[in-house]
Amino acid sequence: MAGTRNLSYLLKAVDVNVGLIGAGNLAIHIAQGFVRAGAVKASQICASSPETKKASIAEFKDLGTRFISDNVKNAELSKLLILAVKPRIIPYVLDELRPIITDEHVILSFAAGVTIASIERKLPENTKVMRGMTNTCVAVKEGATVYAVGRNTSEEDTDLVENLFGRVGTCEEVEESHIDAVTGLSGSGPAYAFEAIEALSDGAVKMGLPRKLALRLGAQSLIGAGRMLLETEKHPGELKDAICSPEGATIYALHHLEKGGFRSLLIDAVEASCKRTKQLQEHGSRDEVDEELIKRGIREGLNLKALMGNKSKK
Numbered sequence: 281m282a283g284t285r286n287l288s289y290l291l292k293a294v295d296v297n298v299g300l301i302g303a304g305n306l307a308i309h310i311a312q313g314f315v316r317a318g319a320v321k322a323s324q325i326c327a328s329s330p331e332t333k334k335a336s337i338a339e340f341k342d343l344g345t346r347f348i349s350d351n352v353k354n355a356e357l358s359k360l361l362i363l364a365v366k367p368r369i370i371p372y373v374l375d376e377l378r379p380i381i382t383d384e385h386v387i388l389s390f391a392a393g394v395t396i397a398s399i400e401r402k403l404p405e406n407t408k409v410m411r412g413m414t415n416t417c418v419a420v421k422e423g424a425t426v427y428a429v430g431r432n433t434s435e436e437d438t439d440l441v442e443n444l445f446g447r448v449g450t451c452e453e454v455e456e457s458h459i460d461a462v463t464g465l466s467g468s469g470p471a472y473a474f475e476a477i478e479a480l481s482d483g484a485v486k487m488g489l490p491r492k493l494a495l496r497l498g499a500q501s502l503i504g505a506g507r508m509l510l511e512t513e514k515h516p517g518e519l520k521d522a523i524c525s526p527e528g529a530t531i532y533a534l535h536h537l538e539k540g541g542f543r544s545l546l547i548d549a550v551e552a553s554c555k556r557t558k559q560l561q562e563h564g565s566r567d568e569v570d571e572e573l574i575k576r577g578i579r580e581g582l583n584l585k586a587l588m589g590n591k592s593k594k
Contacts, residue, residue, distance in 0.1 A: 293321050294443050299358025301351050301373060302365035303329035305416060306390060308336040310362065313418035313448035315343050320444065328354035355380055360440060363389040367560040370394050374402035381407055386437045388412055388427065392463055393560030396430045396456055408432045410441060413459050413467045414449075423449030424466035428456035464554035472549060473502055 298320055300307040307327050314320045322344035328351045340347045348354055355361055355377050365373055370391045381387070387409045389399055396411045403409065412427035425445040429438060438453060445451035454462065477498040484494035509516055524531040537543075 293318050293324075294440070296320065296324065296360055296440065296444075297358040298325045298444075299354040299361045300325065300327040301329075301354065301361055301363050301377075303327045303331070303334050303336050303340065303347060304364065305336065306414070307362070307364040308339050309416040309419035310364065310414070310448075311340060311343055311345050313421055313423065314444065315345065316419075317421050317447040319447040326354050326357055351376055352380055355385070359384060360386045360388065360444075363387065363391055365391060367391045367394050370399070371402065374399060378403055383408070386410070386433075386440060388441060390414060392467070393460065393557045395561060396428065398561075400430055400432075406432050408434070408437050410437070411456060411459060412441070413462045414445065415467055415470050417470055418445070418448040421448045424469070425449060425451040426454045426459065426462050426466075427451070428454055428459060460554050460557045461550070463557045464550040464552070468549070468553040472546065477502060 298314070300311060311325050311327065314325060315322045323346075325343075325345040326348060327340050327345060328348050330349050330351070332349050337347050351373060361377070363370065363373065370389070381403050383404075383406050385407065387399065387403070387407060389396075389409070389411050390413060392413075394411070396409050399409050399411070400407060407430075409430035410427045410433055411430075412425060414423050414425040417423045418425070423445065425448075427438070427441055427445075442451050442453075477495065480498040480501075481489075481491065481494035484498070485491055489497075505519075508519060512519070520534075524534065
């Protein structure tokens with residue numbers, strides 16, 4: 281079901297303790313969105329990570345939310361646990377949390393490619409698990425969130441997720457088989473949009489506009505186009521045609537985009553992101569994980585990806 285089921289949630293903050301497992305970019309953007317939207321009181325949000333030197337930690341504290349280095353303690357304090365860590369770390373995190381997970385917890389994973397079944401296999405039998413995908417635009421209440429449910433999830437649990445993420449953008453339930461494609465589209469989508477805005481502004485600067493003005497106009501053009509599409513429910517081709525007058529500037533510009541393979545490049549980008557998400561399933565579904573490697577990377581402040589890459593070359 282698209283959106284939340286009623287509007288009563290708009291009147292007051294949801295009374296729930298939210299634990300963000302992970303303290304990276306996605307986690308801080310979720311926290312920022314929840315606080316700015318009044319979805320949850322800042323004091324009821326706690327982020328955790330053993331990596332205590334992350335730049336985002338200061339941002340959590342500035343929001344009035346809590347940060348601790350102990351994921352287990354975070355789980356003990358929270359009902360809704362949002363897994364916002366890299367797929368390769370998921371098996372380690374689940375092993376860490378398993379002893380204290382109860383039937384009262386709701387697990388929502390945003391780890392790309394990590395399936396509900398692989399999470400349920402790692403946790404107690406009756407654990408309520410959902411898998412989702414969102415994007416960083418939740419920070420400004422314009423996120424696009426979807427979720428799929430596990431075997432033990434109730435309507436009360438999905439209401440909770442929709443009530444929270446419905447305040448920071450759109451939120452709807454989908455089949456789990458669709459989430460990889462969603463990752464390629466709206467999960468990665470803001471990056472495509474930022475790239476497009478930067479390129480558009482470069483073109484405008486080339487033609488004489490000041491940079492700040494070019495960025496504002498480029499960004500507003502994308503915001504306005506998206507809003508127009510959603511509100512009119514017209515096909516994007518129809519809206520495009522309404523801008524293209526015969527022998528006009530816009531149709532000439534679109535011809536250049538077509539010659540450059542603009543549409544094909546976007547299709548390829550979504551496909552590439554989706555395929556990479558499927559590849560990441562291998563990392564998140566492992567029954568065993570090199571715990572010492574992860575811990576050493578955290579202790580030394582090294583890049584985990586580089587460490588795993590080095591090990592695979594040996």
